[in-house]
Amino acid sequence: MKLLHDVRLMFVNNLNHTLKSPVFIFINMFQPLMYLVLYMPLLGGLGSVPGFTGGNTANVFIPGLLVMQAIFGCAFVGFPLIDDIRSGVIHRYLVTPVSRSAIILGKVLRDVVVLLAQCILITLVAIPFGLTLSVPGFLLSLVLYIFIGIIMSCISYSFALIYKVEDSLAPTMNTITLPVSLLSGIFLPLALAPLWLQYLAKINPFSYGVNATRDLFVGNFQSISIFEGFIITGIIAVVMFYWSLHSLKKMAT
Numbered sequence: 340m341k342l343l344h345d346v347r348l349m350f351v352n353n354l355n356h357t358l359k360s361p362v363f364i365f366i367n368m369f370q371p372l373m374y375l376v377l378y379m380p381l382l383g384g385l386g387s388v389p390g391f392t393g394g395n396t397a398n399v400f401i402p403g404l405l406v407m408q409a410i411f412g413c414a415f416v417g418f419p420l421i422d423d424i425r426s427g428v429i430h431r432y433l434v435t436p437v438s439r440s441a442i443i444l445g446k447v448l449r450d451v452v453v454l455l456a457q458c459i460l461i462t463l464v465a466i467p468f469g470l471t472l473s474v475p476g477f478l479l480s481l482v483l484y485i486f487i488g489i490i491m492s493c494i495s496y497s498f499a500l501i502y503k504v505e506d507s508l509a510p511t512m513n514t515i516t517l518p519v520s521l522l523s524g525i526f527l528p529l530a531l532a533p534l535w536l537q538y539l540a541k542i543n544p545f546s547y548g549v550n551a552t553r554d555l556f557v558g559n560f561q562s563i564s565i566f567e568g569f570i571i572t573g574i575i576a577v578v579m580f581y582w583s584l585h586s587l588k589k590m591a592t
Contacts, residue, residue: 341438342438342440342441345437345438345440345441345445346438346440346441346444346445346448348437348441348445349437349441349442349444349445349446350444350445350448350449352445353445353446353448353449354449354452357449357453364453364456364457367408367412367453367457368408368457368460368461370411371404371405371407371408371457371461372461372464374404374407374526375400375401375404375461375464375465375468378526379396379397379400379401379468382396382399382400382527383396395469395471396469397465397468397469397470397471398470398471398472398553398556398557399528399553400526401461401462401465401470401556402480402549402552402553402555402556403523403524403525403526403549403552403553404461404465404525405458405461405462405480405484405552406484406487406523406525406545406548406549406552407520407523407525408454408457408458408461408484409454409458409484409487409488409491410487410491410516410519410520410523410545411516411520412450412453412454412457412488412491413450413454413487413488413489413490413491413492413495414491414494414495414512414515414516415495415508415509415512416446416450416491416492416495416496417495417496417497417498417499417508417512418499418505418508420446420495420496420499420500421499421502421503421504421505421508424499424500424503424590425503429442429587429590433591439584439587439588439591440584442587443493443496443580443583443584443587444580446492446496447489447492447493447496447580450488450489450492451485451488451489451492454484454485454488455481455484455485458481458484459481462477471557472556472557473555473556473557473558475558476554476555476556476557476558476559476560477555477556479555479565480551480552480555480556482569483548483551483552483555483568483569483572484552486548486569486572486573486575486576487545487548487572487576489576489579489580490544490572490575490576490579491516493576493579493580493582493583494512494515494579494582494583495508495512496583496586496587497579497582497583497586498511498512500583500586500587500589500590501586518543519543519545520545522536522539522540522543522545522546523540523543523545523546523548523549524540524546524549524550525549529546544571544572544575545572547564547567547568547571547572548568548571548572550564550567550568551564551565551567551568551569552568
């Protein structure tokens with residue numbers, strides 16, 4: 340019960356801090372909305388090529404776009420943590436009885452709530468652009484976006500706790516996000532890629548998340564991709580959380 344109490348306190352504190360500047364929540368949506376408005380129409384002639392189920396490019400593009408939002412929207416959350424370290428906020432938390440896990444969980448839960456709000460808004464905006472979806476499938480896909488968001492948030496927090504300076508965190512996260520996004524088949528199905536690129540993408544956990552969400556959006560619940568997406572991203576999310584927790588505990592010693 341103490342852990343839940345501590346998590347609630349840290350979550351509310353972090354969420355209140357975010358809500359003081361809500362404009363950043365919407366600014367973070369600007370890039371995916373520009374892809375939706377300016378890039379997706381370019382795919383209109385690709386409806387008959389492999390990977391575009393039913394000829395609906397929106398049902399292929401939007402799930403990938405939401406994965407991109409989860410990756411990039413949570414990849415740079417470590418910057419405010421560095422500011423908290425520099426100002427002594429984290430050190431003050433560490434000398435209180437609050438659980439170390441709650442410090443990380445409170446931040447991650449805030450990131451997840453913001454991500455879910457953004458994903459839902461982007462999906463609603465995409466409906467007039469031709470998106471059709473299975474409501475149960477979409478709700479399940481939100482869980483996958485949560486897993487991906489947790490992975491990226493925890494990676495960002497871990498490096499922030501290790502580096503403690505923005506100059507090192509920025510290039511590190513950019514180096515991570517670029518290849519994993521390109522190898523996820525976010526913008527175009529990996530079925531269009533050469534075989535060597537398809538094999539390389541198999542080591543990228545986010546490619547399984549993209550495939551799973553595309554099947555969920557069309558209600559293809561029998562697809563093995565869904566099982567693979569949940570298992571792989573779920574396990575990695577847990578591992579990354581414990582890495583960030585270990586980094587926090589190491590900083591406290």
